[in-house]
Amino acid sequence: MTDTDVQQGDRPVAQVQIAGLIFAVLLLDRDLVITEANPAAESLLGRSTKKLIGTRITELVDFSQSRLEERLLASDQRLIARGVAAMVGDERKRLNLTVSPLPSNPGWRVISLSDGGRDDMGGEAEMESAVGAPAVLAHEIKNPLAAIRGAGQLLARKVDEKDRPLAVMICDEVDRIARLVDRMQKLGSNTPAAVGPFNLHEAIRNAMATVRAAAPQGVELVEEFDPSLPPVLANQDALEQVLINLLSNAAEACSGKSGAQTGGQIIVKTRFVSGLALSAIRLGNTVRVPIEITVSDNGPGIDPHLEPRIFEPFVTGKKGGQGLGLALVKKLVADMDGRIGHTRDDRAGMTHFRINLPIAK
Template sequence: MRTLIVAAFVVGIALLTLLFQASGDDTGFSDNLPDLFIGGTVLGAILLGLLGWRMWWLQKRIRRGVFGAKLTLKLLLMFGVVAMLPGLVVYGASVFFLNRSIETWFDVRVDTALASGVNLGQAALDDLLRDLDKKAQRMALTLSDEGMGTIITNLSTLREQSAVQELTLFDERGGVIAHVGSERGGLLPVLPDRAILWQVRQQQPYSNVEEAGERGLVMRVLVPVYTTALTGETRVLQLVQPVPASLASDAQAVQQAYREYQQISLSRLGLKRIYGVALTLTLLLALLLTLVIAYLLSERLGAPLRTLARGTRAVAKGDFSQMPSVTSRDELGVLIQSFNRMTRQLSDAREQAAQNHQETEQAKAFLERVLANLSSGVIVLDETQRVRTANSAAAQILGVPVMALEGRPLNLLGAENGALRDFAETVAVRFADHAGEWQEQVDYAEQGGKQSLLLRGTRLPVGVEQGYVLVFDDVTKLIDAERNAAWSEVARRLAHEIKNPLTPIQLSAERIAHKLDGKLETPDADFLGRATQTIVNQVAAMKGMVDAFAGYARMPRAKLAALDLNALVREVLALYDARALGLVLHLDDDLPRVSGDSTLLRQVIHNLLQNAQDALAEHASPHVELATTAWNGMVRLSVTDNGAGFPEHLMTRLFEPYATTKAKGTGLGLAIVKKIVEEHQGRIQIENLKTGGASIRIMLPVHTAAGENT
């Protein structure tokens, strides 16, 4: 084994010497290079075979379980890595300097000049494109309030003043409103892609140099045209201008010359490859010789380390009782003593770690129980604003599963939930703006309802793991209670301040009519009668409004009892024309009884049906669907119609008094419904349907045998 290694080492040195000598003589290098490569390859194959044979033998010992074989392999790999790193560094440096030397043989000034020419042509095109964009912006301002009657004339005027070949005005759907062009332009406009139109409507102008077939290179710019009217659509103005023929031809010529020069410069790769192969062969021979020598050294070093390896394996299995005896006083003896000391310390550390782990698990379990029983939502974020943990209250308030929160970055929350996405964006902005604690109240608009959340956030203090803590509460009921109290006070004052003068006003008008009855001529008497009747009618309407507000303020408390909701629905429906409403009933036959007040719930059903009837007053084919069903431990009553739905700007104020879309009325219907539902410990949701119409869903608690709500 050793003889073969020595012989291979001598032959390798000889081949490398001949290769270095031949590289100094061009003729000798070209003549002897194939033979040297073949000789080096053969020597490399011999060394590789020798190394492979010894590795196979070592692997066989490892499979047989010979102690120390794995240690020999590890030392071999370590020696190999130590030898390989300097060799790779030298190899990399040699290749780098070789390539740099060859590169200097070629004149880089031509390459630089051609590249500068290409850049110059691109800069000229960019200047033309910027100038065309400025023209487009000015035209957009001019056309912002133009009507359809003058749009063609103004476009033609603007095109002639700006010396632009084509102008085209599109509507929001991409349709052509107007198109003007010069004699050189096409009869039909160049239509942009829908994606480009969408980009421009998002206030992102588009400009680019494009190939337009027979027209050659053209510059195209698209900008939005806004109107001052609130309901006006956003149009899109397109300018098309050809690139000057001289500039286009010069730019293409420079680009073609640059490509041809690059192709010619590729011929240098052949010379680089020859020297690269020589360097690679030298490196491989050196590495193979190093690995073979490393194997021998590993075998020699492995023998005295077997004792230490035996103890190491025992420690790896968790046995800290076996400690190798010290038989020498050299560095190896010191190493074994250190190993024995380490073994004792590991034994003590393992016991301490087990105790600490148990304490940590207990503290973690206690913290999880505390978070699980908090009514406030708690979300913990790491330093990258990724959700580490969230309690059940947070998921319940946000209306999503806990798994949808944990482990996800804050900026990716709510990919399919707009409310959750807005919530996450607000939290991220507040953490970015505040280095310490912060507090803010935000609206969380779920599907069919809105919640008011009080957010409190802070960074974790220095000295602990970095991150953020967010605590939030649902204060919707508190705010609603304050708002209801305020409206009740308004209603009470209305009843006191407004209703008292109404009766004298009505009586005075009637007395005037009675006093002057028969004393005026017929036209004057008719005028007096109409005026008097108008006063009486308006006083009666104001009394009705005041009475409605007073009734809202003095809403009686619910007298809860077991109630058959289906029977109550049928009783109320007897007051309505089911055919005229297009009424469809879906009542659950197995519906459990609810805990409710029949008088108040009758008013709820009546208000909902009255709203649906008013919404469908002018509908050609009205349709109202009323359904009851058991849902998630509660009873759900839903009323759905195919009307126009609720305006989006009123969705967050529908339950406030005087929030109405009707020409007449106080807007107390839904406010009273919400107040009655909350009096029953229930919930109400409103949703505009995508197919048209609206759906109102009411959830009421089920009545239990003990008379308590579930």
């Protein structure tokens, strides 16, 4: 490609513009065979452009769950869909999709795809709406807690021995609510922690050591690190908190496999992913997030009915859970201009949480 091909004067040509898009763009022929693909399509579909070209789109993305394939076959039909259930390889996903027919070439169409069901793309407006309720609730609850606890302690000193456990229970419950309020306040904070360059694997090993010390017997934590990764641009304390939450959830999810022929296993993998970017609304620009951390476990996975909402406050599949852990994880990652997503590989029996973060310049 020559400089003339890349740009006309100071204006990039269409091919360069499409290559820079952060969502997948595919050109399909009359038989739904991919003839062109941009770099974002490689990331979403997990194949190189060379392997994508010549492959039928329905061999890569199974739309049978949403009964969309017959509409794709209608080559002259425009289509816009959000949150479409689909299988990409062995992973369940929800996709945003557009199909644009090309009148100049009957039967040909351009299709765009983006992950629209489980990813946090770092949008500040979305995050504010998600955490506003917990922040207000925390403010309203915290003030009277000290008075209630003080009254409980006073009762514990004055009541008869047989009634003292009730007074102690009041203090214990107040302490539990206070811890919950502290988590909600962190969730509602609008001041992100400062970011800087640091060694990614050092932070991961710190988090793994914390969780390993408390993990149920028989749960194995495995490292699959790329030692060539450069420093990441993030907040180390916040990232360690994110990883401790994810690893603790994974340990709990696969603890039931302890003592079985195949024990509980958590794999933490790092790699460099080229071409992946997100729109950071707070910064008003596009941020490339090529550093990827994947936390995988062989537990039973998340209830499919909860999957699209697992990063929302007060949504939980745990008995007695508060539903704030993953909401806080989402916020901390977004504050570092990163993204987090969840997928389930039913064939391999693995649940994956992927974090993508910027690289330190």
